[in-house]
Amino acid sequence: MRMIRFVISFFILTAAFLFTSFSKTDKQADLPNRFLVILGTAQDAGYPQAGCDKACCRPYWDGTEPAHAVVSFAIVDQQAKQYWLFEATPDITAQMHRLQRFSGKADKTPDAVFITHAHTGHYTGLMQFGREAMNANRIPVYALPRMDSFLRNNGPWSQLVKLENISLRKLDTINNVELAKDLAVKTFTVPHRDEFSETAGFMIRCSGKKILFIPDIDKWERWNHDIIPLVQESDFALLDATFYRNGELPGRNMSEIPHPFVEESMKRFAGLSASDKAKIYFIHFNHTNPLVLKKSAAKDSVRAAGFGVAEEGQVIRL
Numbered sequence: 001m002r003m004i005r006f007v008i009s010f011f012i013l014t015a016a017f018l019f020t021s022f023s024k025t026d027k028q029a030d031l032p033n034r035f036l037v038i039l040g041t042a043q044d045a046g047y048p049q050a051g052c053d054k055a056c057c058r059p060y061w062d063g064t065e066p067a068h069a070v071v072s073f074a075i076v077d078q079q080a081k082q083y084w085l086f087e088a089t090p091d092i093t094a095q096m097h098r099l100q101r102f103s104g105k106a107d108k109t110p111d112a113v114f115i116t117h118a119h120t121g122h123y124t125g126l127m128q129f130g131r132e133a134m135n136a137n138r139i140p141v142y143a144l145p146r147m148d149s150f151l152r153n154n155g156p157w158s159q160l161v162k163l164e165n166i167s168l169r170k171l172d173t174i175n176n177v178e179l180a181k182d183l184a185v186k187t188f189t190v191p192h193r194d195e196f197s198e199t200a201g202f203m204i205r206c207s208g209k210k211i212l213f214i215p216d217i218d219k220w221e222r223w224n225h226d227i228i229p230l231v232q233e234s235d236f237a238l239l240d241a242t243f244y245r246n247g248e249l250p251g252r253n254m255s256e257i258p259h260p261f262v263e264e265s266m267k268r269f270a271g272l273s274a275s276d277k278a279k280i281y282f283i284h285f286n287h288t289n290p291l292v293l294k295k296s297a298a299k300d301s302v303r304a305a306g307f308g309v310a311e312e313g314q315v316i317r318l
Contacts, residue, residue: 037313072092087116114185115141115142116213184205216242222258240284241262241265
């Protein structure tokens with residue numbers, strides 16, 4: 001029993017070292033040359049959600065809970081003064097500002113943006129690169145073929161392409177995108193509500209570590225791949241946790257918006273070793289999901305089961 005407690009404590013301490021957080025007082029010197037920083041954890045509509053004054057959003061309106069930005073993260077290379085952004089969210093203005101202290105870039109724009117799919121929280125921040133805003137110059141934007149076509153052929157996104165504010169780069173599921181030495185992105189597709197585009201997931205290899213990113217998927221069992229080996233292969237896994245449990249949206253048929261409930265995912269991953277469980281950080285929380293809150297009994301339960309809950313400002317040391 002003592003040995004089991006020691007092993008669990010060891011993995012918790014190791015995870016705490018590798019997955020840290022920063023505050024406004026942190027300096028670049030406090031972080032490694034390369035790191036991944038979580039810029040948002042909420043579902044597409046953020047927290048609080050527009051038009052919501054129910055119990056789930058009331059803590060924000062009452063001033064007891066901060067707003068939470070939409071899911072995004074960046075990989076930062078301080079020595080090269082570069083950063084690569086994953087998802088262009090409606091909160092991109094604040095997210096890019098937060099990054100500026102750590103990238104050291106004179107030019108504040110990302111060196112590339114990777115988009116998973118055409119649901120509003122994942123690409124609409126691209127508008128900030130346009131003529132009415134930053135008037136950026138050819139920012140590389142990586143997307144799968146249907147997403148690429150959607151941006152090229154639908155306004156206002158097509159204007160970003162026409163005016164060369166962005167430079168679209170078409171992803172595929174065969175070739176990796178080599179961004180820098182020992183930094184590459186592998187793309188795969190996952191089942192989701194693909195009204196306007198397919199949906200991507202990414203496995204990022206950086207400085208000898210692998211980061212799995214799947215913010216949206218219908219259900220694990222609908223995928224023609226087994227998520228378990230991918231978690232075991234990765235060093236960190238940021239996985240869809242849109243809803244905590246079934247029935248979270250009273251009066252709505254949740255089968256119409258399928259996601260793996262956190263309760264389902266914890267059962268699926270229950271047989272993993274303590275070290276593999278510690279790799280998993282749930283992310284992409286709907287405003288109804290108690291994991292979106294700074295503190296909740298649900299969050300305590302997830303952590304007690306050996307899993308992590310992604311937090312804005314957390315850093316994965318690469």
